[in-house]
Amino acid sequence: MVPFRFIHTADLHLDSLFTGMKGLSDSIRHHLRESTFGGLTQLVEVAITEQVDFIVVSGDVFDAADRSLRAQLSLQAAFDQLGNQGIHIYLIHGNHDPLDGLRLHSKHGDHVHVFGPEVEHFIAKRRSDQQEVAVVSGISYPTSKVTENTALRFIRDKESSLFHIAIHHANLDGDPEHETYSPCTRHELSALGYDYWALGHIHQRAIIQESPHIVYPGNIQGRSIKEIGAKGCYVVEVKDDSSLNMTFHELDRVRWFREEIAIDGIESEDAWRIKVEERIELIRTLRPQHMSIVRFTITGRGQIHRALEHGYLADELEEELRRKETTRAEHKQFGGLVWIEGFSLQSGIEINYDVLMQEDSFLGEMLRLVDEAVQVDSAEDILHKALTPLMGNREIRRILNDSTEQERLDWLHRAGELGAVLLLDKASDGGSKS
Known part of the structure; x- marks a missing residue:
């Protein structure tokens, strides 16, 4: 196999608004708004420095279907810069930037390959000598909500000895933190015969599987407290024995x-x-x-x-x-x-909870029930019933949407703890008055 290098990136979300942040000055808010563009600039620099042959982009380049003019022009400028270096781009659209979204109808150079609503296949070449090195397959979202398992449309050319890359924007194995667009399983992807599944949609980077590789690079810029840690892209080196060397590069500002x-x-x-x-x-x-x-x-x-x-x-x-x-x-x-x-x-x-939980008292029974609730599957049901009357408040809905499962369990535990504190304070007040 002819060795080559490519970048796998996804979920650029250019011009994201960073909603929900409080107390920001105008200068800080502007800096946050600029960060996704800074990530794009850094991506171009990595591609040139690492001398990659091409880039695959696994969807959600833009943050919204009605993508901003600035986001489109910035992407065009970045692609032109890559084209001047002989670097090709293979790009699909995801649920945030589907094909039916409003966009500037500018013509990309011949080095930019945008996939349509059906699976398409392109031959990727090495920059240095134009040798064919890979078959790159992909499919874009025609609309913002694709609930069909579109991975099953990918059919590999079994006669070709080239390295096969599939670009797909999907929820793998039913990740509960993300909407189940184009749901599929790792077993299904493995059975399709591709060498590398370049996935997008999940913002936490992960090498889900090797042989074949199934990879999420994560997004290039964290946009909320749900997206902690370094964000960036993978540089993938395919060696002559078909083995892979993967290096993560930080892009976030x-x-x-x-x-x-x-x-x-x-x-x-x-x-x-x-x-x-x-x-x-x-x-x-x-x-x-x-x-x-x-x-x-x-x-x-x-x-x-x-x-x-x-x-x-x-x-x-x-x-x-x-x-x-x-x-x-x-x-x-x-x-x-x-x-x-x-x-x-x-x-x-x-508070010595171990002692209180052993007491044969109302307080002891309450603490035992709280401890039991946070240990079982019914915890989410309890929280749902308790919080439903409050869901009419927009701020409360936002806090709940931004919370993790562990945080919600902590709320339940703290509700029990607060009850214990109030009861103990009441008992202390009563004792001092008697």
């Missing part, structure tokens, strides 16, 4: 973090503030050239919990930290900027 801070042993508000600020400075050193966004999860048990529970302590610190970062942004110091997305309180007061 803004990175999301979840950081846990335990309050165990913290006895003063000052000590807690210092601990938070130290963690911020650590994040700043990790990303000195780029912006970071962090959500702090407060865990553990300690005396400081009551001040955090009342809200003022976290709110005041959050406001002060954001003020400092806003000042940095006003001076265009986005490198090393650390924005506080918020605090998630999962700490508690110092």
Whole structure:
């Protein structure tokens, strides 16, 4: 087999709005809006530096069907730059940017190959000598909702000895965190005979399987607290023995973090503030050239919990930290900027739950029921019933949509904990009055 190199990328979501962020100054909001374009610029640089032969793009290049003019022109400019280097692009459209979406009808160069609503096949060549190295197959979404298993339309040419790549935008094995568009299974993909499945749609990068390779590169830029960690693309080197060497390259200009801070042993508000600020400075050193966004999860048990529970302590610190970062942004110091997305309180007061759960009392029975609820499948049902009356509130719906399963279980646990605290406080008040 003739060795070659290609980039696998997906889910660029150019010109994403970063909705749901609070307290942002105009300069920071503008910087966030620019980050997806920065990821595209970095993608082009990696392609040229790594001397790849071509790029496969697995859908959702744009963030919306009515893609912005700027997003389209930026993509066109990036493709022109790649074309000048002899790098070809093989691109499909996904559920965010289907073929029936509004778009600028500009003609791409001959080096750009956009797949239609039926599976098409192109022959990819190596840049250096124009030798044929791969068959690239793909299919675009005609509309935003494709619920059929379109993977079954892929048919490999069994007579060809070239490396076969399938570009597909799909929900593999029913990932519950994403809509089930073009659902398929790894068993189905493996049986179709392709060497590499270049998937898009899931924003968390993962090499699902090897032999054949089934790969999600993730998106190039995280856009919410659900999308933490490094974002980028894979450079795939196919060797002459058909083996693969895969290297992940970071492209993101803004990175999301979840950081846990335990309050165990913290006895003063000052000590807690210092601990938070130290963690911020650590994040700043990790990303000195780029912006970071962090959500702090407060865990553990300690005396400081009551001040955090009342809200003022976290709110005041959050406001002060954001003020400092806003000042940095006003001076265009986005490198090393650390924005506080918020605090998630999962700490508690110092209570000996092991003793209380053994008590033959109303409180003991309540804590045992809470502990049982968070351990079984009925937890989601309990939460659904409890929160249904509140779903008319847009902000509550947004918080629920942005939450993870673990966070929702933590809410249930904290509801039981709050009940215990209120009962203990009531008992303490009654005791002091008698």
